[in-house]
Amino acid sequence: MEDDPDFAEGARRLFAGPIEFLKSAPELKFLPDATVPEIAFAGRSNVGKSSLLNALTNRKTLARTSNTPGRTQELNFFDVGKPVKIRLVDMPGYGFAEAPKDMVQRWRVLINDYLRGRQVLKRTLVLVDARHGLKDVDREVMTMLDKAAVSYNVVLTKADKIKASALDATLDWVRLEAAKHPASHPILFATSSETGMGIAELRTALLEAALI
Numbered sequence: 001m002e003d004d005p006d007f008a009e010g011a012r013r014l015f016a017g018p019i020e021f022l023k024s025a026p027e028l029k030f031l032p033d034a035t036v037p038e039i040a041f042a043g044r045s046n047v048g049k050s051s052l053l054n055a056l057t058n059r060k061t062l063a064r065t066s067n068t069p070g071r072t073q074e075l076n077f078f079d080v081g082k083p084v085k086i087r088l089v090d091m092p093g094y095g096f097a098e099a100p101k102d103m104v105q106r107w108r109v110l111i112n113d114y115l116r117g118r119q120v121l122k123r124t125l126v127l128v129d130a131r132h133g134l135k136d137v138d139r140e141v142m143t144m145l146d147k148a149a150v151s152y153n154v155v156l157t158k159a160d161k162i163k164a165s166a167l168d169a170t171l172d173w174v175r176l177e178a179a180k181h182p183a184s185h186p187i188l189f190a191t192s193s194e195t196g197m198g199i200a201e202l203r204t205a206l207l208e209a210a211l212i
């Protein structure tokens with residue numbers, strides 16, 4: 001489907017059309033009914049998650065950029081399409097060096113609660129800064145997703161910040177490492193919210209994942 005130009009055009013149109021913030025869920029009981037395929041976005045704080053959400057949806061301020069460590073830990077849900085075709089789930093950023101232990105624990109509980117038995121969750125994107133590659137916190141999250149049997153793609157962000165040769169090298173080693181994780185999808189993406197690199201491909205892949 002990814003190579004089908006009509007399908008790619010359908011994905012482009014979907015993300016260019018109506019997109020609405022649905023709700024925030026600080027706890028499991030506030031989750032929306034599981035009626036629409038969901039795609040979740042995870043990543044270390046400052047990885048470029050809000051910028052990627054905005055680039056994918058062609059909006060400047062759908063997701064708020066530059067989250068601060070003190071910010072509430074909640075899942076934010078966005079409905080794509082009218083009628084809704086895909087629900088995007090913005091997970092709270094992780095990996096603040098100075099994050100207090102109870103906040104890290106709260107993140108784990110919220111995410112694990114969400115992941116558990118969420119059959120409409122079709123794919124998670126684990127965002128990783130192209131300049132750094134995987135860090136231990138990313139590996140922990142990937143292991144969490146493996147355990148929950150939630151399929152995920154590693155997506156490199158801020159690819160415009162490094163040379164093509166360095167990007168290729170990072171893609172190679174991250175791909176090798178991701179392949180050892182049972183729930184990791186073999187396709188990696190290199191993206192830039194600044195230049196638009198990889199954004200159209202990612203839209204198509206998300207629509208495809210949602211329709212499986």
Ligand code: GDP
Nearest residue numbers: 046047048049050051065066067158192193194
């Ligand atoms: P979040 O905390 O993961 O939501 O990260 P943000 O989206 O707020 O981005 C963190 C910082 O990285 C901001 O200053 C962004 O402008 C910058 N940034 C995000 N994506 C890109 C990108 O693709 N290229 C470049 N050059 N900067 C980016």
